[in-house]
Amino acid sequence: MLYQFHSKEFSQTLPIQLWMFGANHLQEPVRRPQGVPYFQWFYCVKGQGELILDEQRSIITKGQGFLIYPDQEHIYQAVTNNWTLHIIAFNGPLCSDILALLQMGESGAYHFSDGSIFEQHIQKLLWLYENRSSDQTLSYSKECYDFLLDLSRCITRTHEFTYSHENPFVLKVISWLEENYARPISLNELAETVNLTKDYMCALFKKNTGETIIQCLTSIRIGHAQQFLIQYPEKKVIDVAQMCGFDSPSYFGKTFKNIVGMTPERYRKNG
Structure with a gap:
């Protein structure tokens, strides 16, 4: 909590x-x-x-x-x-x-x-x-x-660090997603930012991380939603969904439950 x-x-x-x-x-x-x-x-x-x-x-x-x-x-x-x-x-x-x-x-x-x-x-x-x-x-x-x-x-x-395999390209993509998660974004827009074709960008990201860019974006959005549900108890779940880039409350609820294992309402109550 x-x-x-x-x-x-x-x-x-x-x-x-x-x-x-x-x-x-x-x-x-x-x-x-x-x-x-x-x-x-x-x-x-x-x-x-x-x-x-x-x-x-x-x-x-x-x-x-x-x-x-x-x-x-x-x-x-x-x-x-x-x-x-x-x-x-x-x-x-x-x-x-x-x-x-x-x-x-x-x-x-x-x-x-x-x-x-x-x-x-x-x-x-x-x-x-x-x-x-x-x-x-x-x-x-x-x-x-x-x-x-x-x-x-x-x-x-603790000094036993090992070098992270996340290369500058991956970090750049994640940073851009983190900065823009709250608004509607497209893979074409991101591809222009990293100066690669959309298909090559997606393939390169999946090769380096084991997940798709959309999966990463969804994880970022749900992570922020978890934080906001606790941080802003006065806000409705639909408001938190919109703050995190979800246009559909039902899709947000379904996605949240798939990733977190419970509904946003239950998560807030448990938190």
């Missing part, structure tokens, strides 16, 4: 501030060519996934996690269908300095000698969320700082 916060919920600006957190989140595929405007820490509860940063891949299993800095291109996605993560995201004017001092100066995969640390802080955040007080901004900030202090004592950087 994801818990998203907004700036209007905070009464003051602090050196480090909670942005969102997630507890036992069944992770959907994420491809972000421009990154996000906040820091993200992840811990693997179960299953197996992969992290791709700077065209390098690392496998993430139970007892491991990863850190992603703001505005950094990244991809992470499940290798097994039960890849489940805890997530804590934060930002603030002193985050970079604090992380550097705590030996977390760069994005990447990390091994945890004590996985209970992440679990303990997730439970504390859940408690704070369920017992909101007038000084919640300060409480969340203190918890983020305590989390980072505790984490620094039980992590070591």
Whole structure:
């Protein structure tokens, strides 16, 4: 389950501030060519996934996690269908300095000698969320700082990266799809962008990734839909469908269920 916060919920600006957190989140595929405007820490509860940063891949299993800095291109996605993560995201004017001092100066995969640390802080955040007080901004900030202090004592950087087979052509296609997923697009338009014929482009993409461009686009759209269903509980499912490039609500519902295994309404309720 994801818990998203907004700036209007905070009464003051602090050196480090909670942005969102997630507890036992069944992770959907994420491809972000421009990154996000906040820091993200992840811990693997179960299953197996992969992290791709700077065209390098690392496998993430139970007892491991990863850190992603703001505005950094990244991809992470499940290798097994039960890849489940805890997530804590934060930002603030002193985050970079604090992380550097705590030996977390760069994005990447990390091994945890004590996985209970992440679990303990997730439970504390859940408690704070369920017992909101007038000084919640300060409480969340203190918890983020305590989390980072505790984490620094039980992590070591994992260096066993292997080069990602996703070549610049594939990354360019995925980046374009990620930037344009919310609107109607055509393969002809994409072919012009990458300066190839449509047939050759499609064949080359399928050869390198094992999936079609349309399958990739659908995965991107559904991934964003999963995020938006939780992030914007006030929006109707039909509105989320349109935000993600689906003109037909029925097709969106069918596609969502085929990929996620449940309807958008059930996913939102479970999240």
